[in-house]
Amino acid sequence: MLTADLVRATRRGGELKLSGLGGKARERALEIAEALLSEASAQVGRTRDEVKDAMGQVWVEGREKKLLDGLGKLVDDACDFEVETELEPAELRAKLFSLATELRRELPAGTSFDRAAVLSQVAAELGHTTDRLEGALFADLKGAHVLRRLEALTPIALLERYELAQRQAVLLRAVRVRARVRCRAPADYRRLFHALKFRRLLFRLKPAEEGYVIELEGPFSMFESVTKYGLNLALALPVLEQAEELELEADLRWGKTREPLTFRYQHRADTPASWPVEDELDTFVKSFKKLKSGWQVAPAEVLLEAPGLGVLVPDLCFSPPTGSEPVYFELLGFWSRDAVWKRVELARSGLEAKLLFGVSERLRVSREVLDDLNDAALYV
Template sequence: MLTGNLVRVRISKNRVIPQYLDRDNPYWLEVAESLLLIFREGVGLTRGEIASEIEAVVGKGMSSLVHQGLAKVLEDRAEFEVVADIPPETIREKVFTAAAKRRRVLAGSSKPGCREPFRRDEVLADVSRELGLPPEQLVSAMFADLKEENRLLSFDGLSAVGLIDRYNVALAQAILLRSVRLDVEVRGERPSRYRQLFRFLKFHRLLYQVTGSMASGYTFSLDGPLSLFLATQRYGLQMALFLPALLLCSDFRLDAELRWGPKKEHRTFHLDSSDGLVSHYQDTGQYVPAEIAAFLDRFRQVAPDWEVLESSELVDLGRDGVWVPDYTFVHTPTGTDVLVEILGFWKRSALERLLRVLPTHGPSRYLLAISDSMKVDEGAATNLSGPILRFKEIPNAREMLALLRGFLPGASQPSLIDAESP
């Protein structure tokens, strides 16, 4: 993703207009291929050496913001590591200690005006013998943990056109990090596409409200990172990661309200399918956070008589929009099914609204699991009634099972469980 200093836009009538690259422009395709070649053949080089190679191709100071932005996209696809047999901080400590000791010895043994010179190579030779490293390797390893000295371990390559596409998407993502609110319309998609889109929204834990239907399409509003009290950086990253999922749709429109620049001035940003941005997401499946995947694995271990299915339902809540549960938990012996939503980022007002609407318009059996560690407003989840499992970082499988059993025939109605630990 592009950092703020690499964002190229122009402002027209309070509207932020990104300066996308033409993916068919011969010049930029040539530049992209030249930069790709440096990273493809750069395994083993340091960051500093790669930067020098880039400057040799595009000019001193890495030329323009576009060149720097393309290089940033490539760097994000590269894995760097610290190459040193001995931790650099250990080497520095020994070298600096030895140097200080040598200076004290020289100061105490010399006569006034006849002080022997300090010899750096002698200090390095002493430490080299102690650590068993050649002096030249000792010098290079001493600062191997500095960013410029990290060496390229691997690179996830792509084509020149693919690099330009990723740059354009990264530019739009960087703009959305300044958003307060997004309004998105999606029309004319297959039911499977809508379900996929809502799953991406859910599993990127975005706060949204949705209206519409499969037939007419959906309009949903998302809170932007700058509208939240807490976790804005983490939430902003999740919103940026969602954008490529939206780009998989063939007919969409996005309008964002921004707070732009040092003074946080009001600006707007528009993106639709005619802009030609190309998603790099594979058109299959869905993203599942690692902690949720771990919870599901644990639940299947402790509850072998329950089957966990990805929910394909969009529950119509009347005037209050649509509810998109994450999973259907099915009790195999009785066939009892419970729709479950796992909320990551949440606002108390939105949660209260959902709890108010579900008993009237929702299914007969549902359960909400909410994370206390990821709430983004100042209201705490106290005095909330309904079938709720509260958790910190990951839902507790046994406590989830206890609530689910409350839906079985003859069981008492489930209520809230406040989980202090996974």
């Protein structure tokens, strides 16, 4: 993923506009992408520093530097580096430095320190050659990690990844995001909303004339966990782009001065949505069934609407063995107490369903806030 400083964009009329890659600019970007991939693939078996030096040989004009850095960052992300040693570098350094200190103290006056002798002594004790020790001594440092494999990427695929990464990097600076989505099928809405919840995002749903409007809190609305939440929001963008139609607007705090800007983006999916075969809810359902409690549980397939207040997206549906009314369960994240109070408001609106909300202790919300209701409860 890209960081905000690698985003190629202009500011105009209070808006942030991404610099597009069309025509000759796109052809040139593909050339740079191909050169970077070629250099990186030729360095398999070499260290990260050597890979970095090789990609640094790709020539660009000054105005293309940010494009080069962005593509290079994504190529680096596609590399699989490993520590190439069976020895523990930290333990090896401690052993060598301890012995070296001891031998220095014993040196007669005017005698020079023999580094090779220290290496030979430790190598003999460990049953390795001195060359092996030399190579392992700092093998855990990032620059010494060895490239084992490079993800199979074409220049076109890398460029598509870059364009997505630019949009994702913008969301890292968002205060709030509004997205109108329209899906091909009702089941796609449920999958989309559950995927957003899987990322532990704070959002509200409102029915629209066609589809739904999703109001998401951005990382710059948080008092803590800004980086982690921002990453989750950025990773959710491909989920939103699964909708047949997406209209997104984000309020940003951009640059070092945190200038208020607006980012607008539209997307239309050319192919039907493709959702994971199994997610964490399916895993929980399988585990719960092993308890043999008599209750039946399944991922919830309903959206509960409270007119004028919003839409509730339960995670699970628990059906009692007696065959009576099911209980809908929603697990809330730990980002904001405000999200809990919004659920309390929805529960008190008279939703015709039994509700159970799972709340983190970190939010310091009493389970008693819904004790006066028969059809809703908090589990802390």
